[in-house]
Amino acid sequence: MCLAIGLMAWLAMTAxxxxxxxxxxxxxxxxxxxxxxxxxxxxxRAAHALLHGRFVEAWNYNWFLFLVLPYVAALVVGECLPGGPWRERIRAFTHHRYVLYAYLTLYFLWGILRNIWGI
Ligand SMILES: [Zn+2]
Structure with a gap:
């Protein structure tokens, strides 16, 4: 629940x-x-643009936001759902070490590629 409250506060400030x-x-x-x-x-800046419906501008600021959004949504849903099989399935996915390794790898790869490509 704290994750959802913190995310909502950040979204409100960013919006x-x-x-x-x-x-x-x-x-x-x-x-x-x-x-x-x-x-x-x-x-x-990308989150602010996205919250105001400016998708292209958000994309141009940071592509990785669009990759991480589904994961963050799954994290929040996994935290907010009451106990049950769906909550456990979602949490098993979001907390799986291979999923975390994949996101970390993509995060640092994105950091390298955006400097090579100049975006
Ligand atoms: Zn930076």
Whole structure:
């Protein structure tokens, strides 16, 4: 339940405040220090654009958001469902080590590729 409440709070803040226009939005230290894009660069701007229905803009900020959304949705559903077989199935998927390894691998691969491709 805490995950869902935290996510809702973050979504509300991200929807209400444009990260490109507010100084409070966290800035990427890797990008500031090196000029390189980390895998999460643009994630908050992408989420803001997505919450306002601007899918292309969100895609251009960070492709990985679209890959991680189904996983985050499954995490929240797995946390919020009352006990039962569906909850256990969803949690078995989201907490499976191969799923976590796959997402971590894709996350770092995305970080490398976006700097090679310049996106
Ligand atoms: Zn970054």
């Amino acid at each position: 209400l405040f444009d990260p490109t226009a507010n100084a409070w939005a966290p800035k990427c230290l890797l990008h500031a220090a090196t000029g390189l894009q980390c895998p999460s660069c643009g994630f908050q």
